[in-house]
Amino acid sequence: MALLDSINEPNDIKELSEEAMPELCREIRRFLLGITSRNGGHVASNLGAVELTVALHRVLDLPKDKIIWDVGHQAYTHKLLTGRKEALLSLRQKEGPSGFPLRSESECDAFGCGHSSTSISAALGFAKARELKGTDEKIVAVIGDGALTGGMALEALNNTAELSSNLLIVLNDNERSISENVGGMANYLGNIRTSKNYTNLKKDVENALNSVPFVGEKIANKIRASKDSIKRLFVPGMFFEDMGLTYIGPIDGHNVREMETAFKSGLRVNGPVLVHVITKKGKGYRAAEDHPAKFHGVDPFYIKSGDLKEEKQGESYTEVFSKELHKLIDENRKIVAVTAAMPYGTGLYDIKKSFPENFVDVGIAEEHAVTYAAGLAAAGFTPVVAIYSTFLQRAFDQIIHDVALQGLHVVFMVDRAGLVGKDGATHQGTFDEAFLTLIPGLTVMSPKNATELCDMLRFAVNEKGPVVIRYPKGQAFTGLSGYREPVASHKNEIIINGEKIAILATGVMTGVAMDVWRKLAEDGLNASVVNIRFLDSIDKDLLRDLSKNHTLLVTLEEVVRTGSYGERAAAVIAEEGIYLNPLIITLPNEFIRHASVDEQREEYGLTADAVYEKIKDRIG
Ligand SMILES: Cc1ncc(C[n+]2csc(CCOP(=O)(O)OP(=O)(O)O)c2C)c(N)n1
Incomplete structure (x- = not known):
C-alpha cells in the first residue's frame, strides 16, 4: 500500500516509522x-x-x-x-x-x-x-x-x-x-x-585545543564557558543571535x-x-x-518534458511593456527600471540583460522600491517601477508621502491589474484604481490594447509628475488597432459616436464594450463607445456632451465598485445636474476567490452577454 494512503487526518504521519x-x-x-x-x-x-x-x-x-x-x-x-x-x-x-x-x-x-x-x-x-x-x-x-x-x-x-x-x-x-x-x-x-556547521566547527576547535597538553584544555574550558565569544569567532556574522534569537x-x-x-x-x-x-x-x-523561476508558478505542463500543455498565444501586456521600455532606455539612459523581486514576472529581466546599469532589483520590498524610485526622481532620473497591482497595495503611503506629495516624476507600471484567476483572493488586482485615483496629482491610465500601452508608456516617460499605467495579466488585446488617437493629457477617446446609450469602458473592458455595441446594433441601437484612458479625474466635458443626445450612461470596469470611474462619474452627474442615468458595471466590493478569469468574469457579470442583458433590462 502506498504510504500516502495511510495519511488521511492531521498527525497520521506520526504513525509511520522514521525509515519510511x-x-x-x-x-x-x-x-x-x-x-x-x-x-x-x-x-x-x-x-x-x-x-x-x-x-x-x-x-x-x-x-x-x-x-x-x-x-x-x-x-x-x-x-x-x-x-x-x-x-x-x-x-x-x-x-x-x-x-x-x-x-x-x-x-x-x-x-x-x-x-x-x-x-x-x-x-x-x-x-x-x-x-x-x-x-x-x-x-x-x-x-x-x-x-x-x-x-x-x-x-x-x-x-x-x-x-x-x-x-x-x-x-x-x-x-x-x-x-x-x-x-x-x-x-x-x-x-x-559556505561556512562549516557551527556545531561541528565548535567540536573541531575543542578537539584541536585539547590535543595541546595543559594550555589547550584550559583554553577549551574558557571558550566552552563563553558560548558567545566562540560563536563570534567562528560563525560568520551574528545577526540573528545579536537580535536576541x-x-x-x-x-x-x-x-x-x-x-x-x-x-x-x-x-x-x-x-x-x-x-x-x-x-x-x-x-x-x-x-x-x-529552471526554478519557470517552475515557480506555472500553467499545466507535461511532466516528462517540462513543456507547457497550452501553447502561448500572442504577446502578453508584460512583454509588450518590456519591449517598449527597451526602446525607450535605448533612447534615454536616464530611465531606470525598478522591480521588487519580480524581474521575470514584470518583464524587466530583458532590461537587466541589456542595460544592467538601468535596472534595479530591491528584493521583496515594494515600500522601499517606491521611495527608492522617489529618490531617483528627485535626483533627476526617470524611474519606471513595475509592480503587480496586488503588491502595490503595500506601498500606498510611499506613493502618497514620498512621490505624489512632492510631485515627483515616477512612472508606475501596474501589472496584473484586474482579475488574475487561479491565484485567487490574495492576488486580485481589483483595488488599485480605488486607492490610486484618490491621491492628488497622480495621473492614472489604462490602455485598451497593446499599441496603446506603448503610446501611454511614451507619454508617461515624457510627462512631469507621477504617472500610473495599469494593465492586466495575460495576452495583450490587439483589436481596435485602427483607433490610435495620440495620447494627450486627460483626453479620452471616443470610438463610436452614437446616441441614447453611451458605454464608457476602461482598459480591457473597451474590447468587451465593442462586443456589447455589436449586440445592441443587432437590435437597431447605435450606442456610443468611449475608451476612458484617464481614470484619475472624471471628464465632465465629455459627460455634458454625451447628455445632449444620450440618456443612459453605462460604465464598464474590472475593479471593485467603490472608487470606480462609474461611481465617481455618477457622483459628478448628480452634483452637476447632468441629465444622464448611470448604470455602473463593476465587480462587487468583495474578495474574489480562485477560478479561471473567464469563470470569474462569468460569475460577476463582466462578459459581453451579461452586460448586454443588464442594458436591455435597464432600457426595458
Ligand atoms: C509582497 C509580495 N511581493 C511579491 C510577491 C511575489 N512572490 C511570491 S513568492 C516570491 C519569492 C519568495 O521567495 P522565498 O521567500 O525565498 O520563497 P521560495 O519561493 O524560495 O520558497 C515572490 C517575490 C509576494 N508574494 N508578495
Missing part, C-alpha cells in the same frame, strides 16, 4: 507533480519544502500547534498531510482548495497568506495571545530567504526580542526568491551556508531526521529560535531544479 520518510517524500513529490502538471500552480517551492513540512508535522500536534507559512505558495504538502488529499485534485480550480493557506479551508491553516514577509509578525501575535491565554501550543513561522528581505519580516525580527516565550522560526533558505535572491541578507546567508543551523533541509532533532531542540528554548534549513528549489524534479 524517504519513500513517503518520494510519494508526496509524485502526487504534487501530478496535480500541478494538471492544474498549474507553484511547483519549485513546494518540491523544495517536502521534507521540511514532513519534519514539522512529525514534531507538532495539529491543529493545536500553529504553523504560519510565509507567502504560502509552499504549503501543498501541508494541505496533503492535513486531510485534503482528495480535495487537492481540484487545487486552484473553482470551488477547489486554494493554492495558499486559508483559514476557512482547514483548522490546520492557522493564518492565511499570499503576500510575502507576514509570517513572523503573525506568529508573534499568536505568541502574545498564548501568553495572555496561558495555553501551551507551539508556534512555528516558516519563512523563505526571499521573504526575509521584506521590510515586515525585518520589523518582526526586531520585535522578537520582546518575546518571553518560545517561537520557532524556520528559515527555508534555497538561495532564491523567484529569481536569485538579492542584497545584504542574501549575502549574509550565503556566508553562513537563538540560531540553530545550517541544517540539511532534505534530511527529515536532522530537522526533527533541530526543531525539537528549538522548541525547548524559552525565547525566539531560528532554525536555518538549506533546501533546493524544485528538489526531485529535474526540469524545476534546472
